[in-house]
């Protein structure tokens with residue numbers, strides 16, 4: 001064959017193959033159409049949650065925005081579940097399989113920020129969405145609606161649940177929703193999180209426990225008659241000193257943090273009251289418990305030395321995430337189908353400016369599709385109450401780029417991106433990836449069975465026992 005003609009034929013063939021690879025199966029293209037149809041509303045909702053920036057258990061407007069929209073789209077919504085006014089369960093369809101998707105929406109205190117690449121608060125000291133939960137809840141809303149629309153069109157059968165899960169940043173709302181049994185009948189749960197990269201997330205997180213310590217002493221004039229005082233402040237200092245010595249003798253997977261919430265009021269009084277918030281973490285709950293117990297023993301020691309009384313109050317605790325690689329592989333295939341996110345020159349410049357201001361390499365956005373990584377036995381990083389959900393139902397997790405590479409998380413820079421098109425693009429991408437993964441499950445019961453088999457194997461003989469105080473969740477001003 002004549003060489004130029006051969007080259008032409010090969011080129012046409014290559015083009016056809018690459019187009020065929022990008023062509024989505026019918027139902028997946030319907031998902032994309034659904035997300036596109038709702039896009040303007042989803043962005044509006046996300047921006048309204050971003051602007052509200054409501055913190056732990058105060059997310060009344062944010063929760064309502066999500067619940068109202070999903071209700072308007074035909075879901076049955078039960079609000080105020082598990083004793084939390086801002087938690088809700090939205091359900092559509094009937095019978096099996098039952099697939100759920102999580103939506104978080106709480107903000108972080110003190111990091112108010114405009115949607116611009118340099119640090120400037122909207123309202124100084126006010127909360128901001130430094131973890132991108134405005135995108136989190138709204139992307140899940142979009143995914144749930146896309147699945148519902150396929151059900152209405154008779155393409156798939158079963159039940160889709162969208163769970164509004166409050167207070168991820170402080171008290172871990174999901175543990176009360178687990179206690180309420182809200183995932184008991186669910187086959188597989190889907191979750192995602194805003195990130196600086198795109199991946200089917202097959203890494204675990206750290207288990208943790210939070211508790212409050214109070215010391216009660218005897219007030220006295222700090223100079224006049226200090227010998228009549230018993231200092232709650234001394235106890236606090238002795239305790240934190242003990243913790244800091246103890247750090248040398250814990251495994252490298254352990255983390256301990258404390259936040260002094262009341263260290264006494266004035267310099268000329270021996271303080272009769274101090275309070276601190278103590279947090280212990282480890283990569284496994286089993287490793288966490290002995291360290292937790294030891295740090296509580298140390299409270300007694302500090303109280304004896306300072307001759308004061310003490311009180312320990314459990315706040316809550318969470319498990320590490322139980323990974324499901326079978327689910328991760330299904331998510332991975334959908335990421336490869338969707339391909340990377342494309343950014344405009346303005347968005348890349350926005351990202352680079354943030355990197356410049358925060359002292360990171362100015363590499364811009366990272367939206368390539370990462371390969372599925374090995375699951376680490378002892379991951380680093382943070383904690384999430386998705387952990388508790390994952391010990392009660394198989395869970396598939398996703399990370400999507402919503403901020404430039406290496407953005408300091410829980411900071412103004414994440415808030416900035418979550419209120420503009422970089423965040424919006426990641427959010428809509430997450431809606432598509434999660435809905436497509438859910439679709440695979442609705443269409444193929446064998447995948448669900450395989451996910452469940454891995455879940456049972458990984459869980460082994462471990463019996464889930466929440467680290468949770470008796471009684472209702474700690475809703476502010478509820479008593």
Ligand SMILES: [Zn+2]
Pocket residue numbers: 131132133168193
């Ligand atoms: Zn988060």
